[in-house]
Amino acid sequence: MSYQNDLIIRAAKGEQVERTPVWLMRQAGRILKEYREVRARLSGFKELVETPELAAEVTIQPVDLLNVDAAIIFSDILVVPEAMGLTYEMVEKKGPHFPKTIETESDLTNLIIPDAYEGLAYTLDAIKITKKELAGRVPIIGFAGAPWTIFSYMIEGGGSKTFSKAKKMLYTNPMLSHKLLEMISDTTIKYLKAQIECGVEIVQVFDSWAGILSEEQYKEFALPYIAKICDSIEEVPVTVFAKGAYFVRREIGQLNCRTIGLDWNMDPIHSRELIGSNKTLQGNLDPCVLYSDFRTIEKKTKEMLDKFKGGPHIANLGHGVYPDIKPDAVRCFIDTVKTYS
Amino acid sequence: MSYQNDLIIRAAKGEQVERTPVWLMRQAGRILKEYREVRARLSGFKELVETPELAAEVTIQPVDLLNVDAAIIFSDILVVPEAMGLTYEMVEKKGPHFPKTIETESDLTNLIIPDAYEGLAYTLDAIKITKKELAGRVPIIGFAGAPWTIFSYMIEGGGSKTFSKAKKMLYTNPMLSHKLLEMISDTTIKYLKAQIECGVEIVQVFDSWAGILSEEQYKEFALPYIAKICDSIEEVPVTVFAKGAYFVRREIGQLNCRTIGLDWNMDPIHSRELIGSNKTLQGNLDPCVLYSDFRTIEKKTKEMLDKFKGGPHIANLGHGVYPDIKPDAVRCFIDTVKTYS
Numbered sequence: 095m096s097y098q099n100d101l102i103i104r105a106a107k108g109e110q111v112e113r114t115p116v117w118l119m120r121q122a123g124r125i126l127k128e129y130r131e132v133r134a135r136l137s138g139f140k141e142l143v144e145t146p147e148l149a150a151e152v153t154i155q156p157v158d159l160l161n162v163d164a165a166i167i168f169s170d171i172l173v174v175p176e177a178m179g180l181t182y183e184m185v186e187k188k189g190p191h192f193p194k195t196i197e198t199e200s201d202l203t204n205l206i207i208p209d210a211y212e213g214l215a216y217t218l219d220a221i222k223i224t225k226k227e228l229a230g231r232v233p234i235i236g237f238a239g240a241p242w243t244i245f246s247y248m249i250e251g252g253g254s255k256t257f258s259k260a261k262k263m264l265y266t267n268p269m270l271s272h273k274l275l276e277m278i279s280d281t282t283i284k285y286l287k288a289q290i291e292c293g294v295e296i297v298q299v300f301d302s303w304a305g306i307l308s309e310e311q312y313k314e315f316a317l318p319y320i321a322k323i324c325d326s327i328e329e330v331p332v333t334v335f336a337k338g339a340y341f342v343r344r345e346i347g348q349l350n351c352r353t354i355g356l357d358w359n360m361d362p363i364h365s366r367e368l369i370g371s372n373k374t375l376q377g378n379l380d381p382c383v384l385y386s387d388f389r390t391i392e393k394k395t396k397e398m399l400d401k402f403k404g405g406p407h408i409a410n411l412g413h414g415v416y417p418d419i420k421p422d423a424v425r426c427f428i429d430t431v432k433t434y435s
Numbered sequence: 436m437s438y439q440n441d442l443i444i445r446a447a448k449g450e451q452v453e454r455t456p457v458w459l460m461r462q463a464g465r466i467l468k469e470y471r472e473v474r475a476r477l478s479g480f481k482e483l484v485e486t487p488e489l490a491a492e493v494t495i496q497p498v499d500l501l502n503v504d505a506a507i508i509f510s511d512i513l514v515v516p517e518a519m520g521l522t523y524e525m526v527e528k529k530g531p532h533f534p535k536t537i538e539t540e541s542d543l544t545n546l547i548i549p550d551a552y553e554g555l556a557y558t559l560d561a562i563k564i565t566k567k568e569l570a571g572r573v574p575i576i577g578f579a580g581a582p583w584t585i586f587s588y589m590i591e592g593g594g595s596k597t598f599s600k601a602k603k604m605l606y607t608n609p610m611l612s613h614k615l616l617e618m619i620s621d622t623t624i625k626y627l628k629a630q631i632e633c634g635v636e637i638v639q640v641f642d643s644w645a646g647i648l649s650e651e652q653y654k655e656f657a658l659p660y661i662a663k664i665c666d667s668i669e670e671v672p673v674t675v676f677a678k679g680a681y682f683v684r685r686e687i688g689q690l691n692c693r694t695i696g697l698d699w700n701m702d703p704i705h706s707r708e709l710i711g712s713n714k715t716l717q718g719n720l721d722p723c724v725l726y727s728d729f730r731t732i733e734k735k736t737k738e739m740l741d742k743f744k745g746g747p748h749i750a751n752l753g754h755g756v757y758p759d760i761k762p763d764a765v766r767c768f769i770d771t772v773k774t775y776s
Contacts, residue, residue, distance in 0.1 A: 255594075258726075261723035262723055262726040264723075265726050265731065266726055266728075308699050308721045309702060341681075359679075359681075380602070380649045382599055382602035385602075416599050
């Protein structure tokens with residue numbers, strides 16, 4: 095497929111580009127009133143995720159309204175544990191909740207490694223519709239949670255400040271932990287491959303709770319499964335975003351992926367030294383900068399871009415955009431990237 | 436005053452010690468049934484904080500029951516904003532909540548820089564009682580929150596995953612932010628000096644939300660105020676624990692403090708390289724290790740101790756002990772430090 099704008103694919107591959115491509119984590123939804131209008135018609139967040147036409151509609155909104163260089167499919171990382179057999183609820187203003195969690199080996203026997211076309215057809219359908227409607231304007235980014243992050247929800251049953259239940263499982267039952275992480279990885283690989291078959295051109299693996307693990311545990315329970323995913327996906331460039339995992343940047347730099355996402359705490363220059371010049375880096379403006387006036391946003395965005403000059407770069411925030419950020423502030427960020435880079 | 440056990444003071448000063456001293460963050464309370472018995476008699480957490488005899492009692496419990504090398508006064512970092520004029524409630528299982536927060540400059544006019552002997556007399560009285568009852572068995576650690584962490588509660592009104600309201604204030608109203616941080620710092624210095632007058636022999640500054648700031652913001656809004664506190668406290672050794680602030684370890688190493696606390700993500704060997712051999716390091720076993728069996732606790736504790744061999748060390752966890760940890764697991768950690776080091 096030929097794209098009118100394939101900057102992000104070329105940047106991910108490390109090719110020379112005319113300017114730095116830009117998109118935002120969680121751009122599909124959250125800040126746009128057009129998104130909230132769609133959302134208001136529905137019973138909840140999950141209905142939107144599971145209704146392909148509407149998921150496609152909100153996926154495309156930021157392309158139309160913010161002029162980003164890629165669409166990221168509207169979905170949630172928790173669709174994977176749900177397809178494996180653990181349903182979740184999205185509790186308004188509180189976040190996800192799993193009524194059942196994994197506590198013992200026997201709980202694993204109730205889980206499956208689903209065929210994505212059965213268990214996750216709604217996201218695949220949303221990708222197909224988006225693909226058709228975008229008609230090559232920009233590429234679509236697919237995604238999944240990293241195995242450790244998905245594991246932590248399946249054990250913990252929801253968000254947590256310490257994720258101590260999930261970490262306790264790693265220390266007290268490493269055998270069960272590895273078994274479950276393996277199942278999540280296999281499901282994720284099948285799911286990402288199906289996303290690619292349906293039309294995504296880049297995939298991103300989100301390890302949202304990476305920073306909660308010690309270096310030793312990260313190397314034993316997180317990194318090998320991300321590596322397995324990276325090794326299995328050869329069709330399109332893979333991006334790994336391990337929030338807070340500053341202590342394994344060097345190791346993440348050696349994965350079979352093309353792009354490495356940096357959070358806003360990670361210095362781009364130092365990260366480049368650790369990772370080398372071969373990979374594309376993505377990030378990493380502090381999302382809170384977008385609360386400032388346009389002059390500050392412009393200044394901080396330029397400073398950020400300058401710090402990434404040592405190698406291929408995809409501009410983004412260092413975390414998902416916060417819901418109360420004004421769309422005009424996002425536009426200021428995007429325009430600055432487009433004109434300055 | 437002469438102590439039967441002054442290991443921690445000598446280790447903090449960088450002197451040679453017979454073995455590594457050990458204590459736990461949040462040891463006063465949380466894990467002991469003897470603590471919960473005291474707590475059950477009261478209306479809530481704050482009543483315990485504000486009742487000197489009982490605060491002293493739970494301060495001493497870990498010395499008796501766990502054999503730690505120091506007592507840390509039982510209190511809360513939020514007593515400081517309360518004494519400044521913003522009261523808080525401790526909501527069971529949810530955490531602190533401030534009914535009023537700081538939103539504009541005019542809100543600052545309602546705040547005071549209190550005399551510690553008036554606004555915070557209950558903690559000072561608790562220190563005096565503890566001092567008398569301990570009768571020199573071990574030293575007492577005093578503490579306060581770092582200005583940025585206290586600031587974030589005063590703006591945000593409670594805990595948060597992103598602290599985006601507090602960070603927004605830094606970006607949108609740096610003038611107000613600096614004014615408030617200055618007021619918090621001045622209050623904290625007076626409070627710590629009063630704690631020292633009443634008998635504490637070490638003080639620790641907790642920057643619990645350090646890791647939420649970008650390096651640039653940390654250097655502008657957090658570090659200078661910690662530096663001011665360190666420069667003002669000459670009477671006893673100061674410990675700085677800035678959780679998550681891996682990106683400014685070198686700068687923290689240059690502060691006028693004696694000990695630097697490391698969280699469990701910070702590698703002791705690399706941190707020692709950044710900080711130099713002059714300072715004492717404190718930490719940093721992953722608190723979740725204490726969920727394991729004794730053999731694993733012993734093994735991981737020894738590995739941790741080995742990593743700190745490059746300079747003076749005070750053993751601790753890399754975060755406060757979690758409430759559901761078994762006291763025997765804590766004893767295993769403490770005994771391993773005492774016999775192995």
